[in-house]
Amino acid sequence: MSEESVITDELRALIGKEFGPVTYEVEKGAIRSMAEAIGLNDPQGQDHHSSRYTHNENVVAPPTFLVTFRIEDCYEAVKNARCSLKRILNGGLTLHFYHPIKAGDTITTTEKVVDIQERQGKGGPMLLIHSERKYVNQRHELVAKIQSTGIRC
Numbered sequence: 744m745s746e747e748s749v750i751t752d753e754l755r756a757l758i759g760k761e762f763g764p765v766t767y768e769v770e771k772g773a774i775r776s777m778a779e780a781i782g783l784n785d786p787q788g789q790d791h792h793s794s795r796y797t798h799n800e801n802v803v804a805p806p807t808f809l810v811t812f813r814i815e816d817c818y819e820a821v822k823n824a825r826c827s828l829k830r831i832l833n834g835g836l837t838l839h840f841y842h843p844i845k846a847g848d849t850i851t852t853t854e855k856v857v858d859i860q861e862r863q864g865k866g867g868p869m870l871l872i873h874s875e876r877k878y879v880n881q882r883h884e885l886v887a888k889i890q891s892t893g894i895r896c
Contacts, residue, residue: 749868750861753824762817763853771846773811774804781807802846806838809878809887814854821856821872821893828870834892842886849881857890869896 783805822831844850858873872893878886 748861749827749870750859751825754821754826754859754870754872757820757824757856758859759856760820761853761855762814762820764851765812765814765853766849766851767812769804769808769844769846769848769850771802774802774808774846777808777811778805781805804844804846806840808844809838809876809889810836812850812852812876812878814852814876817854817856817874821895826870826895828868828895830896832894832896834871834894836889836891839888839890840886841888842880842884844878844880844886848886850886851879853877864896866896869894 854874854876856872856874858871860871860873862869862871872895874891874893876889876891878888880886
């Protein structure tokens, strides 16, 4: 007897769906806060690498700054889709960078659910929800992509 899939029609309908666009203004203060939060601040300004995040007039965002730009509609759609599995965990992400993000940039992001796979874990069935976020600046340049996996268990 085969078990029924935990991938519901509601979840299956999310595959290929694009969410957004959502536009964010990149602020120097937000970049500095992120740099300080992840330990890239050097109060003496002696570390050139860290000072470029916190003291430079043309402030460049650290790579992880992108994770602050979320598309709530995508997360909510996955979270609220009918499914017997309730918990949602971060299964990891891969970041691809093409152009620096600087203070004053306007970044527009979209997110697409690429695939949903069912796997058997130690605790029972789980879903791997793969998505891709794209980040485009005001010059219409693709500045970055994030491929992420959410786990529903």
